[in-house]
Amino acid sequence: MALEKYNTKRNFSKTKEPKGVRKPSKGALRFVVQKHAASHLHYDFRLEIDGVLVSWAVPKGPSSDHTIKRLAMHVEDHPMDYIDFEGTIPKGEYGGGTVMVWDIGTYHAEGNDDVSKDNQLMKKQLKDQSIKVVLEGGKLKGSYHLFSIKDDKQWLLMKGVDEFANGKTFKANSILTGRDFNEISKGNDVWKSNKRFKTKTVSKEQKEEEKMAHASKSDGQFSGDDLTDAIKLERFPDDWRPQLATLTDAPFDNEDWIFETKYDGYRAMAQIQNKRTTLISRNGLKFNNKYPEIVKSMDGIPQDMVIDGEIVVENDNGKSNFQWLQKFEDNPTKGTLKFYAFDILYFQGYDLRGLDLLLRKKILKAVLPGIDNVVYSEHSRGHGHIAYETAKKNHGEGIIAKKSDSKYNTAKRTKDWLKIKIEKQQEMVIGGFTEPQGSRKGIGALLCGYYQGDDLIYSGKVGSGYTERTLVDLRKRLDRLERKSAPFKVAPKEKNIHWVSPKLIAQLKFSEITESGSMRHPVFLGLRDDKNPKEIGIEKPLVRMTKAEGDKRILDEKKDTFRVEFSNLDKIFWPKENISKGDVIAYYSSISEYILPYLKYRPQSLRRTPDGIHSDGFFQKDVAGKVPKWVKTKKIKSDSAAESITWLICNDEETLLFLANWGCIEINPWSSRVGSLNNPDYIIFDLDPKGAPMRNIVKTAQKLKEVLDKLQVASYIKTSGGNGLHVFIPVKPKYTYEQTREFSHLISQMVHRDLPDITSLERMPAKRKGKVYLDFLQNGKGKTMASIYSLRPREGAGVSTPLDWDEVNDSLDLKAFNIKTVPQRIREKGDLWKDFFNDAVDLKLILEKI
Secondary structure, eight states, X not given: XXXXXXXXXXXXXXXXXXXXXXXXXXXXXXXXEEEEESSSEEEEEEEEETTEEEEEEETTOOOSOTTOEEEEEEXXXXXXXXXXXXXXXXXXXXXXXXXXXXXXXXXXXXXXXXXXXXXXXXXXXXXXXXXXXXXXXXXXXXXXXXXXXXXXXXXXXXXXXXXXXXXOXXXXXXXXXXXXXXXXXXXXXXXXXXXXXXXXXXXXXXXXXXXXXXXXXXXXXXXXXXXXTOEEOSSOOOOOOOOEXXXXXXXXXXXXXXXXXXXXXXXXXXXXXXXXXXXXXXXXXXXXXXXXXXXXXXXXXXXXXXXXXXXXXXOTTSXXXXXXXXXXXXXXXXXXXXXXXXXEEEETTEEOTTSOHXXXXXXXXXXXXXXXXXXXXXXXXXXXXXHHHHHHHTTOOEEEEEETTOOOOTTOEEEEEEEEESSOEEEEEEEEEXXXXXXXXXXXXXXXXXXXXXXXXXXXXXXXXXXXXXXXXHHHHHHTTEESSXXXXXXXXXXXXXXXXXXXXXXXXXXXXXXXXXXXXXXXXXXXXXXXXXXXXXXXXSBOEEEOGGGOEEEOGGGOOOSOOOOOTTXXXXXXXXXXXXXXXXXXXXXXXXXXXXXTTOEEOEEEOTTOTTSOOEEEOOOTTTSOTTSOEEEEOOTXXXXXXXXXXXXXXXXXXXXXXXXXOBOOBOSSOTTOTTSOSEEEEEEEOXXXXXXXXXXXXXXXXXXXXXXXXXXXXXXXXXXXXXXXXXXXXXXXXXXXXXXXXHHHHHHHXXXXXXXXXXXXXXXXXXXXXXXXXXXXXXXXXXXXXXXXXXXXXXXXXXXXXXXXXXXXXXXXXXXXXXXXXXXXXXXXXXXTGGGOBOHHHHHTTO
């Protein structure tokens, strides 16, 4: 039933229901069951099919008993925006009454595991009036069948026979918010921290203004719209580990960043499920028995959540004390135990990690209950220097800087989170100790070190910071770990040494770490048991700040220090142009943010020319055992390989610069990404001149654009970096390489038909001399072409450069796009392909026009 019927039944100036607009289906199809207290209580069962919610009214609701058949009345289609509508339709309006999102999730056609085919299968099932689907919701799971019993109006809904056909009853309240009808009827706009909703009458414009304001400020409220981009999960995530911050050398000011307190405690995930709390350390250890007061405080919270935070013990002035935290079990009256919550990863079935940080914090502040020892971690925006000076004045440990729009990267250390320390601190692994001298008890000094690969490197001895009790306790623990040989790669020369197995980690503060890796003036703060000793290395700033006006420092992300060890930077790669290897590295560093979107998650076929453009060079695909461990790789079998090989994946600037240092002047990615390797997301038209004049290359490109324009296909053009042009069209990654190659061949035939005198489809060079070769065979799994913005190892140091179509004329000079001109061109024009992947087309729909 068309959406016109939905729209004509409603007065949108009175009801908050969304207007009926068809939206194309993307990815997995979705479903919703809305419990509707209208004139008669019923359930609305809705399936996404072809851009609308096809709907049935089910008076008694779905059952998990496969022997029970429910009457389902086929009603008008609803728009996709209705899928999370929860609120009250005014009395007197069509369907007046309260609507609850009783269940929501994704589904697929029974027997089908190809998401790209689901929509067509469901259209056919609907036409046949016999629907069999597998639901993946919060309540409804497994097979469900719908079939008509009288024309198209009356249907039956029943549970299919599977493991979920258990006859169990379902929870009555909203799957989104946990509310009942009474709570929903009081207002449906805003979720408050007291778990109630507050009614507000606002215009659409006001709503947008509020949304923008909320995006920059956590104000303790959030609406259902905020969960639009969250992903529904089938199970509670009990295995997530925290995101980690990268050390930087100084505070900075930046409006795109927020600044939080750096707490001196134990990082912990609070997993709340079925009103029970589990505290998990960053390494997966349970903290429940160690800090039961926190667990007891959070037990009973009705919503399932995963919260990221830090456990600390504070003195009367609110300053955290790590040593008190360590000894809290023995002395619980010393200081106040608290859990500072600074992020939320999961809420009521929804994965929030893909939401922007500020939105996550807004949700966290809204749902966090008022508990004395569970505290929301506040933040400031933009002014890192003020935050740093405040922390310094309060004798704090430092601050954490976070990108305000960053996503949450589970179990990864990223540069979206930076830590700026006031006091230099570092964990070190204990590898031995010395005997005490004079009246001192226990130990003399700890011998500490850090890991460099598999080697434990000695960093110095620590003789201060101990209480008498700590000295005795340390001796007892260390005696149990004593061994005969030194665990250090190079053992220190000290008297009366006892070697121990490197199992314990000491938290230390010091004045500096020397160039040789030794600590100056180290002081013992306590032991850590929330980390793995093998993780402990020298912590150096990987992001450095640059000076700005007023001697302040600002974040300059192009000045990061890298793990890449550069070599032979003066080696000349282009003798005629006097361009060196260092120039290549500098070029790729300057344009990394523009090239990386076209490289990420794509296997790279490495063309290495380490001796410059006049050497033969070589292609390398398999990098197994040849690249550093931090470089991402993927074992893949390409069509041309008999066995799986290890391909390099270039996801970041460090890897890009590693490739440049390795002699990869040219960057060659696959046309598909990891996760959909058999389905390219663009089609290539390689206009290879083979001696053809420039005017014919231009004429061929213009004809190709003319053909694609008639089909309403967005086309993007770039120079090859040599003598030709490349035209790309973005496609949805749901078709095979063979299908995309056939499409390229078909379009190329249409171009050749109109330009037979200047173009050719002949593969043999001798048969197409002087003509533009329409090379459609570049579209194949494992085949690669120079990336956009890639240098080419040819005379002139050309760059494969994106063009405006109006630049493709007889005045086009391909030599004008090179290593010296392109960086400035980017600064002036930006990325001409920035909308490339947003313009992806569906080949089937295009073929229907031909």
